[in-house]
Amino acid sequence: MNLITNLKQSTANCIHQLYGVQIQPEQVLVNATKPEIEGDYTIVLFAFVKQLGKSPELLGNELGAAMLADMKGVLTDFNIVKGFLNFTISNQFWFDYIKNANADNLLPKTNMPRKIMVEYSSPNTNKPLHLGHLRNNFLGWSIAEILKLQGNDVVKTCIVNDRGIHICKSMIAWQLFANGATPADTNQKGDHFVGDYYVKFNDAYKAQVAELVAGGKTQELAEKEAPIQKGAQEMLLKWEQGDAATMDLWKRMNTWVYEGFDTTYKKIGSDFVKTYYESNTYLLGKELVEQGLAKKVFYQKEDGSVWIDLTGDGLDEKIVRRKDGTSVYITQDIGLAEVKQKEFNTDASIYVVGDEQNYHFKVLKLICQKLKLPAADGIYHLSYGMVELPTGKMKSREGTVVDADDLVDEMINISKEKTESLGKVSEFTQDQLTELYNTIGLGALKFFLLRVDPKKKMIFNPEESIDFHGFTGPFIQYTHARIKSILRKTGTSIQLTISDLLPLEKALAIELSNFPAVINEAADTLDPSKVAIYTFNLAKLFNSFYAELSIANAESEDKKQLRIQLGILTAATLQKGMRALGIDVPEQM
């Protein structure tokens, strides 16, 4: 099916035929041939030179000739440069590829679809979403789309961290400072409104600590005894006891936050199949602790707390239940893993969570495996790096965060300004314009966050706005729109006849043929940046092609037909690739 696979297989076959030596096709290294050198694909011979005791020159000639015969019609020529065997692929092969490719079916669906859950977003209800959440959301969405593209059944879920001491901090600050104000009174989005009280809490807390320290207390003692901190802790206690007034306030403030989140999610795109709330799940996992004790996976200390000893696995001892019988973070995650697996019967569960929790997820998987939970082996932590500012980490407590809503709005605004100054869509209606600005602005933002390796932390400089040129979303959107503009003029009904291929036509065909491999690799490594890089390279190549060769006014009718088909395939591939990143591509911009 795939040319590179065939080349590997043929290499192995021919070496076996020629020398009676058995090698695995996977051992064969096939690269794209360097542009300066004649050929399309290169087989690296060094590995076999030693094994077979032949000079690269001799081996290359014998192997080259044998493979030429073996892949007759596909390979037309070969040459040897040092230890590199370069093959030229026949124009006929690429022409057939172009002719047979179907824009509606660019990659084959897997014949072994899996049910995969992707959990991402995990917002806290004490503050609005920021740039870090955006990276999380876009990554989660994109990974889900990539897996879907392969033909898997994907379930997008979200766990909302809606309880805990941080929520109580916003609550108590509201009680103290708000005078009963609501988001409607201040004309604010609910999540921002509540977030402001979280910041107010910290300001008050700092002031109280400073005052206590000035009065002679140690820093540590002051931090414990600050009245507002004590208030938050008492409130958490009341919450856990189900105190009516506390629950009312908690529900009320969370409702404000959810209204705010809703607006944001709608804007950036969100389609969770299921949302879990931590207030419902935080007691989970207790029965599993009992089972673990019975299975002697866990052990109990004298004070009654329950632990697991992971020192044998190179980790530490970890508590799974407090002495008072309550769950800890890891306990509920064990329980939730079980619940999710049962509810959706998943084969795998991908958690999109920041790399600060690497240790937690290592422990989680290990514990689930030791408990022999069905979900255990399918747990996969998609760990991504923090988004940092040039000045360092973002801290919501100190207000040094890049707010998600602000950033999205800014991007949409910039796209509006640019579009207006270029003046190419004067016939658009107001609705169409609004949609276009959103598409471009969000495209720029999403692409910016997805184009780098998820594992790596990334730096965002708020002083420099996100670019619309070069390795960016709008560049690819523009290339797509440009192709569509041509196709509107030329029409898309075509008849392909035998035709020689110019280097750029061939290069485009080769690049297009790589799409399925790129998607598969991105899925295997859970890395959308592979797709981003690919779509960029494809767009760039098409633009060179476009600058060099005319489609509508091609030198012959044959050429015109061929190039229209290349345009159709490129547009479709760009569209699919960008969709896998959660980015739309406009027909016109």
Next chain:
RNA sequence: GGUUCGGUAGCUCAGCUGGAUAGAGCGUCAUCCUUCUAAGAUGAGGGCCAUUGGUUCGAAUCCAAUCCGAAUCACCA
């Protein structure tokens, strides 16, 4: 201190299962719109791939040590 991850052009990043002269974008400089959308193309300039040693035909890539940075090692979530 232990563990894990990172250090590649002025900046932001690819390349890392060892392969040919280390790539892209931005920024800088130069050229190209009476011809399919210039959000584009073409070219120039820019590098001791953190340092040192090792492995081998060959190292940005593998190994070791060192230096720098980050995360984590919570009865927080």
